Amino acid sequence: MPAAVPSVTPRQAGRWPRRRLALWGALLLVCLALAAVAYRYAEDAAIDRLRLSGAQRLDTYTASLEHLLSKYDFLPGTFELNKDVIALLRRPGDEALRTEVNTYLERVNRMAGSTSIYIVNLRGVTQASSNWRTPDSYVGDYVAFRPYVRDALRGVPGGFYGVGTTRGEPGYYFAQGIYQDGTMLGVATVKVNIESLEASWADAGGKVLLSDAHGVVFLSSVPQWKYRTLAPLTPAVQKEVEQSRQYFSHALVPLGLREVRRLDSRARIVTGPPPAVGPMLSQARALARRNWQMVYLSDLAPARASARAAALLTVLSEALAIMLVLYARQRHRLGRQRKRAREDLQRAYDQLENLVTERTASLRKMTRDLRDENTVRRQAEQQLRKAQSELVQAGKMAVLGQLSAGITHELNQPLTALRTMSDNARVLIERGRLDDARNNLATISQLVERMGLLTGQLRQFARKSDTMPSAVAVADAVTAALFLVERRIAQERVGFRMATHPRDLYALCDSNRLQQVLVNLFSNALDAMEMAGSSPRQLVVDAGLDGARVRITVTDSGPGIPEEIRTQLFEPFFTTKPQGKGLGLGLAISEQIVREFGGQLRAESPPEGGARFIIDLPRAE
Ligand code: ADP
Numbered sequence: 001m002p003a004a005v006p007s008v009t010p011r012q013a014g015r016w017p018r019r020r021l022a023l024w025g026a027l028l029l030v031c032l033a034l035a036a037v038a039y040r041y042a043e044d045a046a047i048d049r050l051r052l053s054g055a056q057r058l059d060t061y062t063a064s065l066e067h068l069l070s071k072y073d074f075l076p077g078t079f080e081l082n083k084d085v086i087a088l089l090r091r092p093g094d095e096a097l098r099t100e101v102n103t104y105l106e107r108v109n110r111m112a113g114s115t116s117i118y119i120v121n122l123r124g125v126t127q128a129s130s131n132w133r134t135p136d137s138y139v140g141d142y143v144a145f146r147p148y149v150r151d152a153l154r155g156v157p158g159g160f161y162g163v164g165t166t167r168g169e170p171g172y173y174f175a176q177g178i179y180q181d182g183t184m185l186g187v188a189t190v191k192v193n194i195e196s197l198e199a200s201w202a203d204a205g206g207k208v209l210l211s212d213a214h215g216v217v218f219l220s221s222v223p224q225w226k227y228r229t230l231a232p233l234t235p236a237v238q239k240e241v242e243q244s245r246q247y248f249s250h251a252l253v254p255l256g257l258r259e260v261r262r263l264d265s266r267a268r269i270v271t272g273p274p275p276a277v278g279p280m281l282s283q284a285r286a287l288a289r290r291n292w293q294m295v296y297l298s299d300l301a302p303a304r305a306s307a308r309a310a311a312l313l314t315v316l317s318e319a320l321a322i323m324l325v326l327y328a329r330q331r332h333r334l335g336r337q338r339k340r341a342r343e344d345l346q347r348a349y350d351q352l353e354n355l356v357t358e359r360t361a362s363l364r365k366m367t368r369d370l371r372d373e374n375t376v377r378r379q380a381e382q383q384l385r386k387a388q389s390e391l392v393q394a395g396k397m398a399v400l401g402q403l404s405a406g407i408t409h410e411l412n413q414p415l416t417a418l419r420t421m422s423d424n425a426r427v428l429i430e431r432g433r434l435d436d437a438r439n440n441l442a443t444i445s446q447l448v449e450r451m452g453l454l455t456g457q458l459r460q461f462a463r464k465s466d467t468m469p470s471a472v473a474v475a476d477a478v479t480a481a482l483f484l485v486e487r488r489i490a491q492e493r494v495g496f497r498m499a500t501h502p503r504d505l506y507a508l509c510d511s512n513r514l515q516q517v518l519v520n521l522f523s524n525a526l527d528a529m530e531m532a533g534s535s536p537r538q539l540v541v542d543a544g545l546d547g548a549r550v551r552i553t554v555t556d557s558g559p560g561i562p563e564e565i566r567t568q569l570f571e572p573f574f575t576t577k578p579q580g581k582g583l584g585l586g587l588a589i590s591e592q593i594v595r596e597f598g599g600q601l602r603a604e605s606p607p608e609g610g611a612r613f614i615i616d617l618p619r620a621e
Contacts, residue, residue: 075108089119098139101128114192118131118139146165147160149189152177158173159172159174206296214233215293216252257273258270267281474505496539507617508598531577537558549599552614555612561611566605599615
């Protein structure tokens with residue numbers, strides 16, 4: 001029986017139902033949203049980690065910077081303790097004293113590890129300097145325009161990062177007034193190189209920059225970013241910086257850091273100028289004492305990569321989950337289908353079993369019916385056989401009837417002769433002619449014997465025989481049959497010829513029946529030739545072997561058998577003879593007898609005319 005297959009219309013097969021499409025769309029959206037959340041979450045977590053490490057870096061860097069600078073904070077104040085410095089400021093023309101102070105400054109500078117130390121008088125002219133021996137000695141230079149000198153002259157201790165106007169070397173300048181008895185005599189200045197910090201920042205990785213109050217970057221782990229500004233300078237500031245020559249001749253163009261997202265007051269995401277690529281986390285820390293700001297920039301690429309990985313992982317997990325769900329559904333569906341198929345199979349099996357039971361019952365009934373039919377058929381066959389046997393017997397009797405006239409004549413003649421001869425014998429005995437009487441009696445005896453032979457033959461012919469086949473000598477059967485028609489042959493002047501090859505030829509049949517067939521064929525031949533008035537009349541019997549078969553042919557020189565009746569010859573009650581002469585059973589019975597012994601009886605028209613009947617029988621050894 002057909003399994004319950006859901007019918008699919010071409011329309012359904014062509015595209016998905018709208019509901020399912022919407023469901024999958026919604027699922028896709030949820031998956032994407034989840035992936036986006038995962039991305040954002042992972043990015044935030046990575047940024048938090050970056051912020052933590054960035055803050056630590058900033059702590060370390062600002063601390064080390066402060067530590068480095070604070071070492072020198074006190075140094076300018078110590079020079080007012082030196083009497084030579086005081087003396088030089090009081091007596092500016094004393095060259096010996098100047099050399100004394102120069103040498104002193106040179107020594108202190110070397111010991112403190114600063115870049116240079118110099119003393120400036122109240123007019124802003126350098127009186128002594130640690131670099132007095134070098135060609136670019138500051139001695140005699142006018143430096144009052146420098147903000148730190150200006151501040152110090154105003155009584156405010158100055159601190160200032162700038163690029164040197166002589167050699168263009170950057171450094172941090174400490175400046176403080178030199179006082180004696182509360183009166184300012186001049187200013188002591190110490191320059192310290194802090195560029196070495198850049199190298200240590202660069203070595204630690206990450207990008208660091210240090211900017212002044214105006215936002216000018218003066219130290220950076222990225223060389224290209226130095227002397228750039230975090231934001232464009234206002235014209236006033238620009239002018240002020242130029243006048244102070246703080247950054248010598250550097251053009252202070254903006255760095256070009258763009259804010260992408262502000263995380264809070266101290267952290268934001270920016271995209272930077274080359275060589276930075278991609279967004280960076282920017283964290284700022286103010287160095288309040290010096291009015292500076294340190295900025296630490298960390299590359300966001302790893303954070304983004306880990307966020308991407310998280311999103312990918314989410315997508316993969318979602319895909320896996322969906323696949324698992326689909327797999328489970330498929331399994332469930334398959335299980336259901338299998339169950340249904342099993343049920344269908346069971347149902348089919350049950351039906352088959354029922355069918356088999358039904359068929360078996362009907363088969364059994366049919367067998368029973370067949371057996372009954374068989375019995376009926378066997379009974380019918382028996383009856384038929386009986387009827388056939390009776391028919392054969394009747395046929396035989398019919399032949400005998402036909403022969404009876406001749407036979408009566410055959411018997412009457414010797415009877416008349418017997419009567420005459422017995423009368424003669426009595427007369428001869430009375431006359432004493434005993435020899436003649438003896439001869440007469442001998443003839444009588446011969447006649448009686450002949451009559452006995454004839455009646456014996458008749459009895460033999462008329463006997464009911466069984467149909468069990470046995471070896472029958474063909475020549476004997478022909479002779480016996482001939483005996484019954486012998487008189488007609490003689491009377492009607494029929495030339496009879498017989499040939500058997502080989503002489504002892506045996507057929508497997510019954511001799512009585514074979515005789516009956518032969519008598520029939522002989523009688524028919526004689527009838528045909530007689531009725532047609534044929535001349536000359538010939539009856540030829542030929543018997544021989546045809547392989548494993550015995551073939552007996554009976555040929556006459558009668559009128560032959562017309563083509564149109566040949567097919568009807570062997571039908572019962574077919575006759576062309578006048579009424580009272582033929583029953584039309586002879587050939588039918590003969591054909592049946594021959595067939596019963598596994599043989600064949602057929603008629604032929606030989607080319608020379610007349611009729612020929614052929615008996616074909618199995619050969620007996
Ligand atoms: P019946 O002799 O009583 O007619 P048969 O069955 O012996 O019946 O013969 C049927 C018919 O076959 C005959 O009537 C005759 O027409 C035809 N027939 C039989 N033998 C010969 C023969 N030798 N020559 C011509 N016709 C024959």
